Amino acid sequence: MRQINGQNSTSTIKQYSSTLLLLGSMLCSSHLYAATSAYNTQRDHAIEQSMIAEFALAAQDPATALHNYTVLAIKSNSTSLKQRALNIALEQNDLKAALDIATHWVVQEPSDVPALFYLAHIALQAHEYELAAESLDKILSHDPSADLERILAGIAPESADDQVILLEALKNSQAKDNPSILVIIAALKAQNGEFEQALDTINQALKKRPKATNFILMKANLLSALGNEQQTRNWYSKASRQHKSNLEIRLAEVKYLIKLNDSQLALDKLEKILKKWPKAEEALFIAGLTSIDLGQYERAERYLVELRHSLEYQNDAYYYLALNAERKQHYETAKAYYRLVDGSLYTVSRQSLINIYTEQQRLNEALRFLTQERVNYPQYASFLYQAQAEILKKMGNKPAAIQLLDEAMQHLSDDPELIYAQVLLLDPFVERDRLDQLLTLLLDLEPNHPAYLNAYAYTLALQNRHLDQARQYAEQALEMEPDQASILDTLGFVAYLQNDFATAAQALQRAYDLSGNPSIGVRYARAVYMQGDLSNFSAILKQLQQKHPNDAALEPLNSLLLPKTIH
Template identity: 60%
Template sequence: MLQQTIRQHSALFIQRYSSTILMLGSMMLFAYPDSYAQKLSTPYNPEPLKQAMIAEFALQYQQPATALHNYTVLAIHTNSTAAKQRALDIALDENDLYAALDIASQWVTQDPTDVPALFYLAHITLKTHKYEMTAATLDKILNIDPDADLAEILAGIAPDDPKDRQILLNALRQSKARYNPSILVLIASLEAQNGELESALKNIQKALRKRPNVTSFILLKANLLEASNNQAATLEWYAKSSKKHRDNLEVHLAEAKYLIKIGQPEQALNKFEHIIRTWPNADEPIFIAGLTSIDLKHYDQAEQFLLQLKNSSQYQNDAYYYLAINAERKQHYETAKTYYRLVDGSLYTVSRRNLVNIYEKEDKLGDALRFLTQERVNYPQHASFLYQLQADILVKTAQKKAAVELLDEAIHNLPDDPDLIYAQVLLLDPYQDRERLDKDLNQLLNIEPNSPTYLNAYAYTLALQNRRLNDARKYVEHALEYAPDQSSILDTFGFIAFLQNDFKAAIPALTQAFEANHNINTGVRLAKALYLQGSTKRFNSLLQQLLHQFPNDPQVIQLKNLLLAAPHKTSLVHHATIH
């Protein structure tokens, strides 16, 4: 057994570091330029493999600065492309952009014609807002490779600030390569973000004259036409492009998706059917055709499409999920349950909730409980969710005590799961279970001390109990730091301030909360605060609103009675916890 364990650890070690060893094996053959050695305070280690291993161990032990330093030394003192890329990857992972800029600059200095290095440099200079350097680097790339695709450089990092965007635009417009199709597309993309759609369309058209078959150029023009709210021109461009580029799946797909977007699902479905005949093995059009068929209530056709994806590596779970939805729409509940049971991955939780809803429609929640118990055996990774779902069922069937006991079992099995603890907190009685609530809420704050949900829960519980109000206020004020506009937290803050007779703080908070949630309890608290403050006009106006919205609610009737009797203001505070 011990030998087996040693072998397993050795295998993991070899797997983890073999790529590093292979990467650095070639470094021993290269010379180390002295001109760069002086730039780093740590002396260069002449054993690249050892230095790389130290760096990898540092990463393993969450010491990225040490790893980055070691790989930076290797990047500068060797001609190994792998070492330079590793150093850059670490710098970018750590968001150390200036370290990345230094590494990429040195790489380009060592090899001015290395296109990957130039791509890195262009990307990093863009992220660090060195736009003139970006434009100069793009010039160099296009001098080496006039057909280089530059689209990825801007992906996800185009400047959000209008001033930065304009600086980059000016730099690109003055670039020597400004008439290169790739540069024209970059300019058009930035102009589109600036709202300069007419100029952007002219530039993308210039790019298309030189490179008419580039898919990204074709789709960018379509997007620009759509952004211009020119539906007729967009449809015409898609139709023309689809006809011209008969073998381009992306163009045909984009056209069909646009038809759905503008509310023409029947035309889109016809388009998808044509695409599927031409590309029978393309999963995406089959999947979207299935969803479109469901929306059009073509349920049998939807089933035919989605069944084709039951072995798809990408769409299998989605297909099972929508096959279940399709069967449920047809009221074929047993079929729907069968498909829901097959769903895994990101749709697991929603599929099981839908499955429980079917059991509820059939008045078979007992069967649902048994099913979920077996699910906890089959899917232990979802145990927390499944326990909570079972507790919900027990509450629905008036078995609250059993729900609390089930959550006790769950918390015993998963003691540090905040979702389970919070689910139990919601079921405990704030008066009868005071000690238990304190224990659970303190545990939640130990696990996630800055969670606005848990801070608010503790504050609200203390408010309901009308005790430790100073602590409650601290908790809710801390929660507001993270969620300043959340109505439930504002309601709690207003409630606590009301209990403290701080009407100056309570009324604005409760007003904002009631405008957002229109909740009867919030409205009643606000009305009481206004009454006690003496804001008779606002009280009467709010009372009329509450009478209109909740005419038979006992709390509103109690407020109405205040107008018929002399005010006993202190008694209102004592009864503030009435809901």
């Protein structure tokens, strides 16, 4: 709870505003009207302060706005002014001001349940746990069925100390046996890894509210966390039978079965769900993906086609319809579906489409398609240029690929991915000055990007110059990506050139273990040889020959073995 998610908390408070007070964000005229009705004798002053506050907000001066509204809220009986002041305080993440406003609100109107909701929520944010528990007690005394879990929405104690303090405050609450309090206590115990105790607590809550969906699902999650697979399955099965009209519970059971790789049973249950809820989009989507995994492609298509016009699942449906068609080797259908995908799956869908063109040996057609895509989807221009350059490289036309990327950089001069793509194409010996310029620009744009640091280090190593700088870049990259084989390989290469064969051998051994790349293995063997450890070198060479028996890169290593003495 040390770190507060201001955006989530603000939205939660505003949710209380709409659902509990039936008030949203107030227009300036609304604030003026409220101020007028609240201060008959001080009308002009209230209007003036409200106007100053609203103008201050418009002028990007929230401090003045918050000060004015806080003063008005504390002195006024107007609910709308208090709400406006709270919203501004929360938007500015000023918990002290928000707590002051909510506290005064409750003092003025001690029976106002929405005000108590505000106070409890903000007190939790501000780590005022006793105040939060006291507010919860008061809420439940007015409304025993209040949905208190929502107060904790967007707020989760992160430190163990905070969890213990909040837990003790709730345990000492007069309403500690209220099911809403019990479920919060159970959640806190689970956060602390006390799953058995959390399970006991949620069972108490279920006795009082056996139909509560979140209680039912929390118990399932706790059983799963305890590793009780059969008990978890039994609980989901029982809950699904008892709550046949609860789609959320029945889908949760299906997801758990899929997690256990019991996909066929999950699909059978989805079939029953879809008979009851034929338009349930999440069920249709899960059924489509599960059918693909089971190789039931016709069935998958039947489900996914239903989602073509879904606002939420349309792009996912098109993508998996394409994947489904590809699995059936219906490549033209797959390409047609891939072309329809947009949003977060755009790049992966177009890459899949390019792969089909490549398999069909229709690379010129792929180039024409990608050119048109740059017109239709200019927001993806960088990706599309890079994809075209990669195709030109595959076609053996590296100069055309470099020229295309030059064209791209005229429009997207500070795009690091485009610069990096060009770096990978340039010859480190012929284009040394151009490479230096691009690599320097890359590190100016993103100085801590491990791939870019590695590229510069490797380029310098290939050119056998500025090796100290190269090593610094490689070590810096390795700090961020300690298990990246390509970076370890670069560090080993640089260390080898610096005659630091011990470091080279250590880095290259790790790189080879991670990648299994024979070229890295050769460099590793050479580093060991240069240390003078011929027996270890022979053992490494033998291992490489066994793993890569037909690799020509190993041949030069044989010449390093000393010939046997002839007696």
